[in-house]
Amino acid sequence: MKVAKFGGSSVKDAVAMNRCADLICAQDALSVVVVSATKNTTNELELIAGTAKEGLVEDSLKLVDHLEKRHCEICSDIEDLPENKAFLGEILKEARVLVNEISKKKDYSKEDMDSLYCLGERMSSFLFTKLLQSKTKKKVILKDARRFIKTDSTFCAAVAQVDQISAAVAKELLPDLSSDSIIVTQGFIGTDEQGRNTTLGREGSDYSATLIGEAIGANEVQIWTDVAGVATFDPRLIDDTRFIGELSYEEASTLALLGAKVLYPKTLFPAKRKNIPVFVGSTLDPKAGGTRIHGNCERKTGPRGLSFLKNSEGNLLSLVGAELGDLDIPYKKVGESSVSQSFLVEDEKLDEALIELHKVVLSHY
Numbered sequence: 001m002k003v004a005k006f007g008g009s010s011v012k013d014a015v016a017m018n019r020c021a022d023l024i025c026a027q028d029a030l031s032v033v034v035v036s037a038t039k040n041t042t043n044e045l046e047l048i049a050g051t052a053k054e055g056l057v058e059d060s061l062k063l064v065d066h067l068e069k070r071h072c073e074i075c076s077d078i079e080d081l082p083e084n085k086a087f088l089g090e091i092l093k094e095a096r097v098l099v100n101e102i103s104k105k106k107d108y109s110k111e112d113m114d115s116l117y118c119l120g121e122r123m124s125s126f127l128f129t130k131l132l133q134s135k136t137k138k139k140v141i142l143k144d145a146r147r148f149i150k151t152d153s154t155f156c157a158a159v160a161q162v163d164q165i166s167a168a169v170a171k172e173l174l175p176d177l178s179s180d181s182i183i184v185t186q187g188f189i190g191t192d193e194q195g196r197n198t199t200l201g202r203e204g205s206d207y208s209a210t211l212i213g214e215a216i217g218a219n220e221v222q223i224w225t226d227v228a229g230v231a232t233f234d235p236r237l238i239d240d241t242r243f244i245g246e247l248s249y250e251e252a253s254t255l256a257l258l259g260a261k262v263l264y265p266k267t268l269f270p271a272k273r274k275n276i277p278v279f280v281g282s283t284l285d286p287k288a289g290g291t292r293i294h295g296n297c298e299r300k301t302g303p304r305g306l307s308f309l310k311n312s313e314g315n316l317l318s319l320v321g322a323e324l325g326d327l328d329i330p331y332k333k334v335g336e337s338s339v340s341q342s343f344l345v346e347d348e349k350l351d352e353a354l355i356e357l358h359k360v361v362l363s364h365y
């Protein structure tokens with residue numbers, strides 16, 4: 001059994017969703033599909049809340065209309081039925097109620113934000129289910145992740161409750177898992193003990209996928225995104241990056257925790273606990289291969305990747321890899337672990353330092 005997660009840019013419209021559906025249909029053992037909200041939807045939901053908070057109720061409702069129009073356009077390309085659009089309208093009715101409440105009190109709580117956030121993934125998963133139903137003979141079942149992703153009540157940054165998730169997945173998902181079915185569900189969203197909407201933190205859908213993988217005993221979790229794996233550094237920020245063929249859980253986790261946005265920081269924790277291999281690849285170029293993160297990597301030492309994080313201390317650049325030893329780096333070392341060394345770099349030297357430290361990484365390939 002495999003779990004596959006598709007990020008926002010991979011489900012941004014019907015064409016992109018079709019690429020994901022083709023990838024799913026080409027794999028027989030894929031049991032659970034986890035989708036993010038369509039590209040930019042989560043940001044738009046934040047803007048809707050912020051605009052309502054200013055008391056600009058009409059402007060905020062216009063933004064909801066825009067969100068509805070965008071999703072209805074995708075719906076027209078997938079299955080142009082009035083009841084589908086009505087369903088999207090029902091979901092966004094909840095947004096309109098919240099907008100009115102927020103603009104009245106000129107404030108919103110994190111709990112309000114979580115209820116708004118959920119709408120994005122609820123719409124994308126509905127559309128994706130419709131598309132997948134039209135492309136496979138298997139039974140495609142949409143499941144609401146809020147029934148089994150159980151969390152504490154830290155709204156907007158909820159902590160997953162692994163034992164409760166396992167029990168809820170056994171009840172809500174396992175009975176429907178079979179070689180003849182595919183379950184589609186939402187990343188990012190969950191509920192607390194009182195059944196209130198929560199989210200795992202921005203970009204948290206990757207983590208939903210491995211939590212589900214852990215709970216169903218998957219033998220692989222696939223994270224499909226817009227780049228062909230984990231690279232030596234963010235390929236959008238510097239030119240000569242390389243995709244890394246394989247990484248240990250520790251290396252990949254450390255790269256993510258120290259800033260590599262390609263994976264949500266906690267993603268590999270469930271995978272490591274259950275020794276589940278994680279594949280990261282691109283829906284735009286699935287044949288390009290990707291990165292395999294697992295517990296049996298060929299042991300490689302020295303820097304394998306570079307991460308960048310801006311925090312309260314400043315610009316933190318981290319080399320990640322096993323046995324880094326004494327590297328001749330002309331910046332202040334401010335942290336170290338068994339697989340990383342971190343350096344603090346002033347703003348004026350940041351671009352230069354990124355290039356230099358990345359060269360150090362490449363010299364070890």
Ligand code: ADP
Binds near residue numbers: 008225261
């Ligand atoms: P998704 O919407 O699929 O979750 P994200 O935008 O969260 O996608 O993550 C993919 C992006 O992560 C890439 O487009 C890339 O710019 C960025 N990124 C940052 N660091 C790395 C890295 N080391 N390797 C690959 N991509 C990285």
Ligand code: ASP
Binds near residue numbers: 202
């Ligand atoms: N849709 C959420 C976000 O944009 C979660 C995710 O995509 O992982 O943060």
Ligand code: MG
Binds near residue numbers: 007
């Ligand atoms: Mg992401």
